[in-house]
Amino acid sequence: MRVEVKARNNAELIRKLRESLSDEVTEVYINLRPTKEILVRILENAPNVRRISCPPSLYPKVSKKVIAALAQMGIELVPESYPRGRPRKYDEKTVRRVRELISGGVPAREVSDRLGIPLRTVYYMVKCGEKGRQ
Numbered sequence: 001m002r003v004e005v006k007a008r009n010n011a012e013l014i015r016k017l018r019e020s021l022s023d024e025v026t027e028v029y030i031n032l033r034p035t036k037e038i039l040v041r042i043l044e045n046a047p048n049v050r051r052i053s054c055p056p057s058l059y060p061k062v063s064k065k066v067i068a069a070l071a072q073m074g075i076e077l078v079p080e081s082y083p084r085g086r087p088r089k090y091d092e093k094t095v096r097r098v099r100e101l102i103s104g105g106v107p108a109r110e111v112s113d114r115l116g117i118p119l120r121t122v123y124y125m126v127k128c129g130e131k132g133r134q
Contacts, residue, residue, distance in 0.1 A: 021045035
């Protein structure tokens with residue numbers, strides 16, 4: 001079982017770790033630098049954990065000794081990008097289809113009706129495609 005624990009500071013993170021971890025947890029993501037104290041709390045509250053991840057920007061700040069000690073216990077500490085921002089509503093395939101139809105001479109209103117995409121969004125997809133070609 002995977003658990004993501006996010007906090008603003010170490011004290012809040014430790015409190016949330018205590019509340020959300022259990023014996024079933026095998027993977028933990030934390031959004032703060034994994035200090036020795038935080039790692040001890042993770043191991044106390046989730047003894048079966050096998051993978052701990054943190055943001056890639058914080059990973060280089062973790063002591064090599066700590067990483068080696070965890071590896072000896074069979075626990076992997078890895079950097080993991082966590083998606084930021086609003087997720088995309090339309091996938092690349094849909095965007096490509098819109099651009100193909102428009103370049104094939106299909107009016108924007110018809111593309112909107114056919115694909116069920118708002119007309120403004122169709123214009124936006126076409127406009128962004130033109131920027132990429134320049």
